[in-house]
Amino acid sequence: MYRRIPKRMLMVAALFTILISLFVWHGSLSPDxxxxxxxxxxxxxxxxxxxxxxxxxxxxxxxxxxxxxxxxxxxxxxxxxxxxxxxxxxxxxxxxxxxxxxxxxxxxxxxxxxxxPFLNIVYMYLVSIVAALWVLSRILTQWRWNHRDKALEPRERPGNLRESISRFFAGGEHG
Amino acid sequence: MADLLTHVLVAYSVAVVLSWRLHWITTPYVTALMVGSTLPDLTRIGLLIDPGLIERTGIPFSYSPLHTLGGALITFLIISLTTVKNFKPVSMLLGLGVLTHFALDLLLINASGHSFTVLWPLTAYRPPTPGLYLSTDLWPALLAGAVALVVWYTDSKRRFGSKNIYACIDNYRHEHDG
Structure with missing residues (x-):
């Protein structure tokens, strides 16, 4: 467990480096x-x-x-x-x-x-925000932060939103 | 990019239908697939941090890789490695969510008739698009919403027998933990 975390950190650092390199590489591409x-x-x-x-x-x-x-x-x-x-x-x-x-x-x-059309663009942004909030609320009610593992874990049962937000990082046994 | 709501609704439907066969896909894992379906649109970070302004420093820069196979692969690996312990199922579902995103976006109307460089950096090929909809159209989200409703309804019917699963868990705990 304790050995796994640094290994993961190294992998994440490597992946971030590759991602930034891709940003720069793609930016240097010419039209074709x-x-x-x-x-x-x-x-x-x-x-x-x-x-x-x-x-x-x-x-x-x-x-x-x-x-x-x-x-x-x-x-x-x-x-x-x-x-x-x-x-x-x-x-x-x-x-x-x-x-x-x-x-x-x-x-x-x-x-x-x-x-x-302008109104359709407004529509697109509005429903996209709704979608983002929907997914966020599902994460908050169905997952919780486990301090011991330093990771998210699925809840056994979804909580209600307000309670879930306040207890998301509480890491309690039955949160 | 189709609107995010369409992406998320389609991802929901795909995940729930898969859960009928793969029983380890419980509700939190349905959400994981939905999260995956939003990842390629992280390119929208450009609305906050303009890549053109970064380029003024002289470094070429583009967020477009996030909306390609290579960049999305790295994104969901980073997220699975940093947020969860159960790496394998979560990364699989995030990856599948990314694929549903690309599948929908390959159908988008495009002025040149060609879609985006989905397989980059393997190839910069832009496949021709059938041009079914725009990201600003209303009907894709309505259709995806209708499908998601049918899936949700069917799913709740299927669970009817085990509807009181939480009560069962409570009973079990009560009996075994004292």
Missing amino acids: PESNIYPGERELIRDHHGYIGEKVEVGGRVISESPLTIEVKYGGETMELFVTGTDAKVREGDRLTVFGTLQEDNIVTASKVVVQ
């Missing part, structure tokens, strides 16, 4: 249209002149319906892109993702656009 990985928000904000004439896949908030304009954001910077070649119905505040060819003057000629 052959594998259907197209320049996106990051590439266009950094160097959109470098991608003129190429297929891009980029999304942003609609800030004008006519001319159809989206605001593309990355790393605290923004740029405006004009989207042509689509008669998609959009309103300001919707999210529009366009797959198309980048032209001069920040214009993208769309092959395809995907529109996510």
Whole structure:
């Protein structure tokens, strides 16, 4: 038992190192249209002149319906892109993702656009928060922290939420 | 990414149906599978800590690996190693939850017609997507909710005979522990 903990710690440290390396590795990847990985928000904000004439896949908030304009954001910077070649119905505040060819003057000629209405985006965030709270409450009522093992263990029977929260770290025999 | 509610509802249904065959999957373990189904969306940490701002330090950075097989594998291993003693069942269920997440997200509508790099870092291939829904659509959660209700109802019927399991445990304890 006491030997197992340091071994686990070493494994966790190693896994964290690999995970951070993956973050950096993925961040250093370039678009690869052959594998259907197209320049996106990051590439266009950094160097959109470098991608003129190429297929891009980029999304942003609609800030004008006519001319159809989206605001593309990355790393605290923004740029405006004009989207042509689509008669998609959009309103300001919707999210529009366009797959198309980048032209001069920040214009993208769309092959395809995907529109996510503003209210649907609000809906998505709301139900996602509900889902997160649901899962959290299930963890709190069905599991508890065991101080001796320094680990979560399943409860024999689910508690009610308020009691479970107050006794989650109590580690009692019948918590 | 489909909305989180759809993911969690589908994970619930999968876990409960599995528990009909695998009796060690009790309610807390159903929750473990549900937790697994949320893990790839940890990429949403980007809403709090902008990867673009990290990149301003000159280090290339992206949270996208969390939403790939390689990154999700590491995530659920870290969570199972740090939070529970019974590593094997919990890591299996978290992993299965991750797979349900990817299965749903591979069906999402995408402007380029291609899904995400699910198998990275093995390959950066983006499989074509049938484009069934958007993460902002309402009906996937409604459908998943309806299925979950049927599963929940069937499950409670199946348990009917052993409904008073907690009372049985209490009796047992009472008799054996004095």
